[in-house]
Amino acid sequence: MRQLGVDTYPAAHAWSVGNPAAFWKLTAEELGIRFAQPFERVLDLSHGPERPRWFVGGKLNIAESCLSGPANDTAIITRRSDGRTEAVSVGELASLSRRAAAGFAAAGIRQGDGVAMATMMSVEAVAAYLGVLLLGGYVVSVPETLPADEIRTRLRIGHARLVVTQDVLVRGGKTYPLYDRVKAAGAPRAVVFTAGARSKIPLEIGDVTWSEFLPVDDQFDPAACDPDTCINVLFSSGTTGDPKAIPWEHVTPIKAAGDGHWHHDLRPGDVLCWPTSLGWMMGPWLVFAGLLNRATIALYEGGPVERGFCEFVRDAQVTVLGLVPSIVRGWRRAGCAEGVDWSAIRLFSSSGEASDPDDYTYLMRLGGPEGESRPVIEYCGGSELAGGYVASTLLAPNCPSVFNAKMMGTDFVVLGPGGHPCRPGEVGEVFLIPPAIGMTTRLLNQDNEEVYYAGCPERNGMRLRRHGDLMLVLGDDQYRSLGRADDTMNLGGIKTSSAEIEQAVARTPGVVEAVAVGVPPPKGGPDRLVLFVVAPGQAPGDLAVALQRAIRDRANPLFHLHDIVAVDALPQTASNKVLRRELRKRYQEEEAAEPPAN
Helix, strand or coil: CCCCCCCCHHHHHHHHHHCHHHHHHHHHHHHCCCCCECCCEEEECCCCCCCCEEEECCEECHHHHHCCCCCCCEEEEEECCCCCEEEEEHHHHHHHHHHHHHHHHHCCCCCCCEEEEECCCCHHHHHHHHHHHHHCCEEEECCCCCCHHHHHHHHHHHCEEEEEEECEEEECCEEEECHHHHHHCCCCCEEEECCCCCCCCCCCCCCEEHHHHCCCCCCCCCCCECCCCEEEEEEECCCCCCCEEEEEECCHHHHHHHHHHHCCCCCCCCEEECCCCCCCCHHHHHHHHHHHCCCEEEEECCCCCCHHHHHHHHHCCCCEEEECHHHHHHHHHHCCCCCCCCCCCCEEEECCCCCCHHHHHHHHHHCCCCCCCCCEEECEEEHHHCEEEEECCCCCCCCCCCECEECCCCEEEEECCCCCECCCCCEEEEEEECCCCCCCCCCCCCCHHHHHCCCCCEECCEECEEEEEEEEEEECCEEEEEEECCCEEEECCEEEEHHHHHHHHCCCCCCCEEEEEEECCCCCCCCEEEEEEECCCCCHHHHHHHHHHHHHHHCCCCCCEEEEEECCCCCECCCCCECHHHHHHHHHHHHHHCCCCC
């Protein structure tokens, strides 16, 4: 702002979206992005703002920039599942990543090949991830909690030639099989981490442990790649069919790390903690935002809603703590974060779902010395943006569950049903204004144009890009999230579609029809899963147990059924499309009409 000669955040934001080439060049410089071959120009819009080309003519490997910090600085601090705490320097992580790259090369992986990763977040997982990128390959992100059928789908779409996984997941002192589930999905050759339990699960012929896979020599020259070379395939659910396959490219991390720089105030010496894994976009985000901003990444091998995690945040002296709202609800219920000294925390960040103001008032008071509060950077976007479009800035007052800023370098409008810009007090749908680094220009298995631009309105002669979030406009650059405008719902920070839930429960005995709807709480917060079910003669209690089991086994064990509504028939259009919005509205109206509990 001093460089620009402006004294307000809105003025700085207006410059960033009005001068995209200058802004993203500045961001790359701030992050110390290394180019093996200098670029000729930052931005090429000859194919329109929907299909920009960035850093044209340059060559780079983003993993090299991630590992270019001072060798003795701490890159990762981790608490293992057996209770040990380890610190890994940038130099040690760089050596391990180069060894991983050499191991992939020895296994026959070549530049342009895909390697799937289905594992919890660990030092080894980060090194393997960066090793694939150093080689010039790409990672196929597979959430480690998915059932075998969903894993199989992602391996197929991503054309994975090898998979990195681990023998078991350790949560709350219990172990859950992962390697067996990955192999049941028809996975190719596997490299297998051993969890802290040190279980001795027999491996199939051709599969190897991580220690067997790694060569001793760490000499490896990173591949110099075009800026638009794929580094990661992530998945985002649509309303039907296969999940959208979203490619991140070598310049995409500039967006993720830029969000960390401009909005999360990440700087050298910070300790950044965000419970996640490489199966979801916040896993790669954590790697890039942490390492490119020269911060230390804090990793905990266990669940975040337990006392051990809260104590690790204290012991690691975490300064920036990211989370999803369901974690905060868990802390409130269990009380596991109370009485733990979190005075090192400068700020929290929240992403993945709409938050509850009461929960976040509680959260803000957990950080800092007694009697003080810490701000929460509300942060909303998606895999198809490599970060956010709306967030908070520390330059404006911070209120629980309120976004107070548009994201630097990214612009949007909120339009009402008639296509008019929403005024304060009105609810509308978010439409993005291209271009920005991180916005997809292609999908691997669908038409990017059809998914994000078809049928969208125009603004000043430019087509807007569909995003699908509903926002309540509170004032100038102040918003509150109301969830999704389409049939996609957000359950515990995980985007899924109504169709995926409905397919999971369709074979439940006694169920004739079932429709899944995500319903936000009356006071705001993450979606709750409500099923409207046609199931004549079924006992409600037995039906609830059977449906929850089906969701656990066939969709995702992290999805929890909030309520079941028995109906005789489902409202449909003339073309037999179920009116999910009508069902959501009906549920909210009935909920609002209920008398308060004593």
